[in-house]
Amino acid sequence: MTDTAATTATPEDTGPMLAADGTPLKRSLARALRAQKMRALALIAPLLIFVLLTFIAPIVDMLFRSVENQIVSDTLPRTTLALKDWDDSTGDLPGDDIFFAAYQDIFLAAEAKTHTRLGTRLNYEFTGVSSLFRKSGRGLDDIGEVYQDAFKDLDKDWDKGAPWVELMGSDDFVAEAQAWEKGDALPEFELRDGMADLLPLTAVAYEDFARFQRVEEEKSLLKEEPWTLVHTMLFRDLQAQDVSGYSGPRAEMLKAADALVDGGELPPLDVRTTFEKIDKDWMDVDVWETIKMYSPNYTNGYFLNAVDMQKTPDGPAWRDDDERIYGLLFKRTMFMSLVITFSCIALAYPVAFLLSNLPARTANLLMILVLLPFWTSLLVRTSAWKVMLQQQGVINDVLVWIGLVDDANRLVMINNQLGTIIAMTHILLPFMILPMYSVMSTIPQTYVRAAKSLGATNWTAFWRVYFPQSVPGIGAGSILVFILSIGYYITPEIVGGTTGTFISNRIAYHISSSLNWGLAAALGTILLAVVLILYWAYDKIVGIDNVKLGG
């Protein structure tokens, strides 16, 4: 609507309602409220930023970690590329080219010391890979030493940094490298024109070496003799390439080496045999299959693991029965959380009922008793249960003393499910009592009186009139207790033994002991999804509006 039309518009028109000055009413209202909104935003900003940084961001990171798998393709770029064309269904080992790619990748990874991390990662999927990579990192040096020695024997310059720079680097780079002084930024390596065609493999390897020296070691190339990998590559290049046309710096040195290689006195390059010598496991097709399976950047492997499945070349498959633990743990966590929730309901309801019907003074006093456990450390309370419940503990002693239990058959109440249920019910009880109490105390006494005056017995009045109105409190308490218990960690860890631990204990194990963060993230994500699904189901069945924490 144009301004002229707007000013003549009356409220009866279909156009927007206008304020006295002719601006649309919505806009002037928004302007009037803006200051208020900004103020509100400013008030919540510290918390918002805090939550975003400390809560939302870690959760997103966790979700990401559960599928992230770039370590394999980052560490073994050539191998993963080469493995794409390898048909693993035949059962044959990969070809020499793949071993050659693996040689380059693992050599570089070993220099950067990332091969052990990859080994740890792949060890989750295939036991033994970790030591395989560790050994190979050391062993692969041997391959190139033969050629390095041979070239060195031919010409000492092959074992020095400067001649290599003169050969491989562009004239500009050579000048820059010579001009470099300690404390300056190292110049970036630049390959001599035509070198990539003349010695393709050597060029790539030397570039990797140059980058590594500049970024990781921060040393001048002029002083550093190249890796044995570079010598191996030179050997390969000289086998395949004709260098007679080269006339740049160090042409004589290169041509002499070419003559040595062409002379056929040097042993042929056999990467596969070296791998086999390092560890027979490299001849195991499964190792290569595992690497191929986990070469994509994103994997569902962690999630499959988390639900007791595994990746196989034929797709996901169940693990063997004796290897399945997470399904059991999830089911146990659910079941025990439910048991704890129901025990809490059963114990808390009468207490909350009593509290809500007492005069405020007495109720407040008793409420302090309910809250008393909060003033004690969780660890202390849990440990106290350990003292109470153990076989030589207080409860057993009393039972034996009374004569209910034979001294030889003391009850086992700790380090099992029972112990976890007892201790957690006690610890989570206030979370059930508080919402129940706050809902119940808003139910006026007149409802029950009205029901009785209408002819209902005490029980009917309670069940038909009081109870339905207290359900929101039960709902709120149950959600609170269930969600708290499903992710509980400390108490099951201390009193749970082996049969009373929760999924969270397993997550903690993977976070801090096995360091399999991907699997821990996948388990955590599943747990989060379960909680959200249950919350959604609760909303559908009971309605989240029916959850009241008070008022």
Add this chain to the structure above:
Amino acid sequence: MADGSNGDAFVAFERVQKSYDGETLVVKDLNLSMPKGEFLTMLGPSGSGKTTCLMMLAGFETATHGEIKLDGVSINNIPPHKRGIGMVFQNYALFPHMTVAENLAFPLEVRKLGKSEREAKVKRALDMVQMGAFGGRRPAQLSGGQQQRIALARALVFEPELVLMDEPLGALDKQLREHMQFEITNLAHSLGITTVYVTHDQTEALTMSDRVAVFNDGRIQQLDPPDVLYEEPKNSFVAQFIGENNTLEGVVQEIRGDTCVVKLDDGEVIDATPVNVTQVGERTKVSIRPERVEIDRSRLQPGAHTLKAEVLEFIYMGDIFRTRLRVAGNNDFVIKTRNAPDQVKLSPGTMIDIGWLPRDCRALDAT
């Protein structure tokens, strides 16, 4: 005091006492009997014991001493749900999680009535309060007046012979309250049910009740039909509590049968009817209703005493004029005159003579 126990009484309180803390009595020696079909209102200031009496009758409080009888049978030990007494609560106490129809069906369900009978009764009860179309609603979706009707219907749906109402109209606005007062009395009379109604609103008590029991300090001060209560208050509490009232203090100078002469504290002398003064020399409070004060000497008995009064304030109220006077040292002496064409409008500062018929001026206790 009120009627003693009586064999025909439908509801009877006999020497009932109630104490919550064992130190003070909230209800002191209460005797009350109601015939069947009566609409009785318990009226009194808060803390006077009226609600406690109602709760004892309903069974939610137990009498500390004495007996409560319903239809000749002591109900002291009968739990509330077996008393068969309908009750309307102050805030209606409609069950929020049930629909209107379910609320009404509740007393029938617990009495194990069949479904068709239940539905018929619920419908009849809803029609009775003109809420037939609202059966499917929740209480929260109804206005205050509608909730009030439903609460009434629920208290009546199981056809109790006695219905108790605890300030049921307290939450309604004035207009609706007046309308509901009329409906409740009509309904109670047409159904022939006995009703005990608790309120602190005297207008409500006067317009609705067959008899009103005025409570104060744990006792019934007076139990009488509204007109008697208003015109012949038995003590100064009732006189002051019911309606507007002018009070003058003095000493009884002379008693002659049904009239007496009271010498006011400033020396003036007036005629009055002795109510609870017995001897000459006793201090008394005389009470005169504002509308019974005459400013026209010709309408008074010959020889009647008159008082000088100064007009302090004249308030035009439409149908009546309200004039505040200074009489015998009392600055809050109010008279009401009907807005008639010949009525003079008294301007402040004027001195006038006022008087009254001796029967309208009651010499009561001085407390």
